[in-house]
Amino acid sequence: MRVLSGIQPSGRLHLGNYFSMMRRMIDYQAKTDLFAFIASYHATTTVNEGAVLREGILNAAIDFLALGIDPDKCTFWVQSDVPEVTELAWILSTSITVSQLELAHSYKDKVAQGIVASAGLFSYPVLMAADILLFGAQKVPVGKDQKQHLEITRDIAQRFNNKYGEVFVVPEPDILKDTELVPGVDGRKMSKSYNNAIYFFADEKELKKSVMSIVTDSKGVQEAKDPDASVLFQIYSLFLDPAGREELADKFKTPGTGYGDLKKALLAQVLETFAPFRKRRADLLADIDSVMDQLQIGARKARAVAQPYLERAREATGLAYRKK
Numbered sequence: 001m002r003v004l005s006g007i008q009p010s011g012r013l014h015l016g017n018y019f020s021m022m023r024r025m026i027d028y029q030a031k032t033d034l035f036a037f038i039a040s041y042h043a044t045t046t047v048n049e050g051a052v053l054r055e056g057i058l059n060a061a062i063d064f065l066a067l068g069i070d071p072d073k074c075t076f077w078v079q080s081d082v083p084e085v086t087e088l089a090w091i092l093s094t095s096i097t098v099s100q101l102e103l104a105h106s107y108k109d110k111v112a113q114g115i116v117a118s119a120g121l122f123s124y125p126v127l128m129a130a131d132i133l134l135f136g137a138q139k140v141p142v143g144k145d146q147k148q149h150l151e152i153t154r155d156i157a158q159r160f161n162n163k164y165g166e167v168f169v170v171p172e173p174d175i176l177k178d179t180e181l182v183p184g185v186d187g188r189k190m191s192k193s194y195n196n197a198i199y200f201f202a203d204e205k206e207l208k209k210s211v212m213s214i215v216t217d218s219k220g221v222q223e224a225k226d227p228d229a230s231v232l233f234q235i236y237s238l239f240l241d242p243a244g245r246e247e248l249a250d251k252f253k254t255p256g257t258g259y260g261d262l263k264k265a266l267l268a269q270v271l272e273t274f275a276p277f278r279k280r281r282a283d284l285l286a287d288i289d290s291v292m293d294q295l296q297i298g299a300r301k302a303r304a305v306a307q308p309y310l311e312r313a314r315e316a317t318g319l320a321y322r323k324k
Ligand code: TRP
Pocket: 004, 005, 006, 007, 008, 039, 042, 127, 128, 131, 132, 140, 141, 142, 146
């Protein structure tokens, strides 16, 4: 099965990104034909500075490679290294109406947040459809916020196929469940924009500060604590198997361990879990040439799949007029 997803190069990764998205990707990488890319074109709808985007792309690449995205086991590339996708986006743009795009929540939300309502931001879902259809993806794992974009993709694929014949695979969404959401230090969904994120590649001092700021009730050391009502328990549990979770729940329920101690233990756990990734990230930072090489190989692999799909679209639409 071919699984595809794109990730915007939007700054530092936090535990929410890791446990909801990255781990799912690594899992798919082991079990399916995974296509994963850094959505650099999409990022230009919000990033308006060359140096910032350049650095964002590179950092995202390094982070994903450090966390285990393996170019030998999947196809991993930077979106704008396969410019065929912009041609397909044009071709697809005539298979969706303006009024349908006007209904997109994501567009309206972004404009409400003050992002410039550019033509690019408006047609963002068309480019996303091109990302997916250009590679014949069957399944697309995304967060709930992208659900409507996938419906638009399916619509575009169906409408194109109806007009021109069966060219595109109509993809199935794989939407993350609410129960899989990771809470931030304040108990709301972990998100950069809520300022409640734990950035696992931060230095130890910053990490400690974030972990210590996880909200708790005011139960003292000698009181029993309720794990089911605890954000600290929820975050800590992400790192544990069922037996470890049992054990942690017992610690909560048995008087004698304070929240401060539990937070210290969580900090140690975070540091331990990410130590090998941190090491790999440092190695990659020290060898940017190898990162560039891996991205180039990835782009080549992606292009080899993209070009035949684009060619079929060109033929179906008549753009490839030299063909019979
Ligand atoms: N819009 C997605 C997001 O912000 C990123 C993205 C771009 C994407 N193209 C994609 C995700 C194609 C899945 C498939 O999260």
